[in-house]
Amino acid sequence: MRVTRWLKNFFAVCTTLTVLLTGVTRAKDGTSVLAQIQETILDVRMTKGPSMDRTNAAERLSQLTKRVAPNEVDDKTLADLVSLLDINDDSVRGWVAGALGYLGPRAKPAVPALLKVTHETDCIQLREMTSAGAARLALKRIGVTPPTAHCGTQR
Numbered sequence: 001m002r003v004t005r006w007l008k009n010f011f012a013v014c015t016t017l018t019v020l021l022t023g024v025t026r027a028k029d030g031t032s033v034l035a036q037i038q039e040t041i042l043d044v045r046m047t048k049g050p051s052m053d054r055t056n057a058a059e060r061l062s063q064l065t066k067r068v069a070p071n072e073v074d075d076k077t078l079a080d081l082v083s084l085l086d087i088n089d090d091s092v093r094g095w096v097a098g099a100l101g102y103l104g105p106r107a108k109p110a111v112p113a114l115l116k117v118t119h120e121t122d123c124i125q126l127r128e129m130t131s132a133g134a135a136r137l138a139l140k141r142i143g144v145t146p147p148t149a150h151c152g153t154q155r
Contacts, residue, residue, distance in 0.1 A: 033064055033067050034074075037081075040060050055091045055092055058096055058099075061081075061096065064099075065098075070102075070104055071106065078106070078109060079109070085117055094131035097135040108144075110138070118146060
């Protein structure tokens with residue numbers, strides 16, 4: 001009985017290591033996480049105007065990006081992801097910044113856009129958070145020191 005349990009655990013560990021070492025990232029339905037990221041980028045882009053659907057898609061994008069190995073993200077997908085920071089919906093920009101942060105140094109091309117988001121949203125007075133905090137965290141994860149808030153000095 002102990003040997004059987006040990007073998008099951010051993011095979012589970014071996015399977016997990018094989019997946020991690022080969023870089024194979026598959027969802028339960030068999031599609032790659034990268035393909036799901038690409039589909040979700042389209043969902044975010046195609047939803048018009050500020051809406052919960054767009055925000056939910058951006059949140060899903062962040063969760064998917066957390067599960068992919070950064071080196072699996074090709075340049076086009078990265079550029080498409082960065083372009084979502086141009087959407088004039090702060091909640092979407094916050095989730096997209098989070099997604100970029102999960103890619104770490106791979107998202108270095110996003111630095112100018114993240115700095116722009118930080119500058120534009122630093123001093124917005126809302127009851128809730130703005131995307132500036134997510135952009136700052138993303139910059140840190142990428143390896144860039146984020147700027148200090150400029151409220152009151154440059155408006």
